[in-house]
Amino acid sequence: MITPEAIIEKAKRIYPKAVKAWLANEQAVFFPHRVPVNLSLAKNYAAAITEVERLRQSSKEVRGHGYTVEYESRRSRTFGLNQFPAAIWIDTMNDLVRLADVSVDWQRLQVAVGIFRDRAVELLPWLERQSNWRKLLDVADDLPGLLDIVDYFRSHPRPDCFARELPIAVSTKLLESNRRRIAGWLDIVLPADAIDPRYGYDAFEPRYGLRYTRPHFLLRVLDLELQSELGLPFDELSLPAESLSQLPVVKTQVLIVENKVNLLTLPPMKRTVALGGLGNGVTQLDDVGWLHENPVVYWGDLDADGFVILDRLRHSIEQVQSVLMNQTTFDKFEELATTGNGSGPRELTHLHDAERECYENLCRTNRRLEQEHLPVGALLDEMKSMASDSSIW
Structure with a gap:
């Protein structure tokens, strides 16, 4: 026989379903709601009476x-003619809310949904999907301010100002701490030409047309003659992508290095410039025009993350070749390998066959070989062997 405590636990599991029905205006269909329970009585007469009375x-x-307990009259050998529990029902949303002890959350949700329905009609399909009402409840206290931000972007697409300059009477920290939530809403309410699809939610500012502090990329010129040709008084500089793009880099090999330490220790190389310390920021190099016009080589860690970065880079710059990112290199320096981060293989569509084979093997064995451990001579040897114009070496 089900106990009152077990019914409460079932009510807590039913509550999310009831909320979804309420959001879809289907409460009349959902209630009264029959609770699936076991109503078999104990065989002992006294115990059975106790169970039924406790339930009542x-x-x-x-x-x-x-x-609500629904009873039916029936005759039993053990109990004779009696009223037996036949079903357990929850008649109304109020009954469910009190039974599941969620009155405070239910009141907050009703207020939040009311605000949402009044101010963000376009977002109602989002609200009714899956358990997005929980996400709304998470920001219920800040909802008016969040919708003020959405309304401003709707009225002023791609406002071309810093987030802290938005003329809205909300805390500047509200946008900063809720970027992904606001981004999901903006993708629904804004026209397509107000969103730059090259950037994801984590790059909120460029995606929706805000100004931001541009990330700087560290560049080293590894050839003194090339440095003079570029008109640079120094061989190392840090600039945003659009500024780097203005450098007259032609007929030059570009070496992109995952780790900053490796970038800083690279030896001189003829007609070569190097970029490094970028990690997943490599995708932002798409704005550097000369990267699309020169041979580009990528050298990353021999681990799952290194191949993910290579895949992302090649998505933007198709001609990228990898160096020291193959099974031969790993096998040669395997004694320097360590444990990986446990990443499982993903579908990386921009890897070459040999790269994919090595990537899947590293995922399977959970191993990694950090590029800092490899001798620079190995880099030079492999780059010489793959150079299409050996005269630059």
């Missing part, structure tokens, strides 16, 4: 709210 004492019949 905690029911709506006695307490005025909660679950």
Whole structure:
């Protein structure tokens, strides 16, 4: 026989379903809601009476709210002619809310949904999907301010100012701490030409047309003659992508290095410039025009993350070749390898066959070989062997 405590636990699991029905205006269909329970009585007569009475004492019949016990009259060998519990029902949303002890959250949700329906009609399909009402509840206290931000972007697409300059009477930290939530809403309410799809939610500012502090990329010129040709008084500089793009880099090999330490220790190389310390920021190099017009080589860690970065880079710059990112290199320096981060293989569509084979093997064995451990001579040897114009070496 089900206990009152077990019915409460079932009510907590039913509550999310009831909320979805309420959001879809289907409460009349959902309630009264039958609770799936086991109502088999104990074989001992006294125990059975105790079970039934305990169930009744905690029911709506006695307490005025909660679950309702439906009885049926039937004859039993053990108990004779008696009223037996036949079903457990929850009649209304109020009964469910009190039974599941979620009154405070339910009140907050009703207020938040009311605001949402009044101010963001376009977002109602989002609200009704999956369990997005929980996400709304998470920001219920800040909802008016968040919708103020959405309204401003809707009225002023791609506003071309810093986030802290938005003329809205909300805390500047509100946008900063809720970027992904706001981004999801903006993708629904804004026209397509107000969103730059090259950037994801984590790059909120460029995606939606805000100004931001541009990330700087560290560049080293590894050839003194090339440095003079570029008109640079120094061989190392840090600039945003659009400024780097203005350098007259032609007929030059570009070496992109994952780690900053490796970039800083690279030896001189003829007609070569190097960029490094970028990590997943390599995708932002798409704005550097001369990267699309010169041979580009990528050298990253021999691990799952290194190949993910290579895949992303090649998505933007198709002609990228990798160096020291193959099974031969790993096998040669395997004694320097360490444990990987446990990443499982993903579908990386821009890897070459040999790269993919090495990547899947590293994922399977959970191994990694950090590029800092490899001798620079190995880099030079492999780059010489792959150079299409050996005269630059």
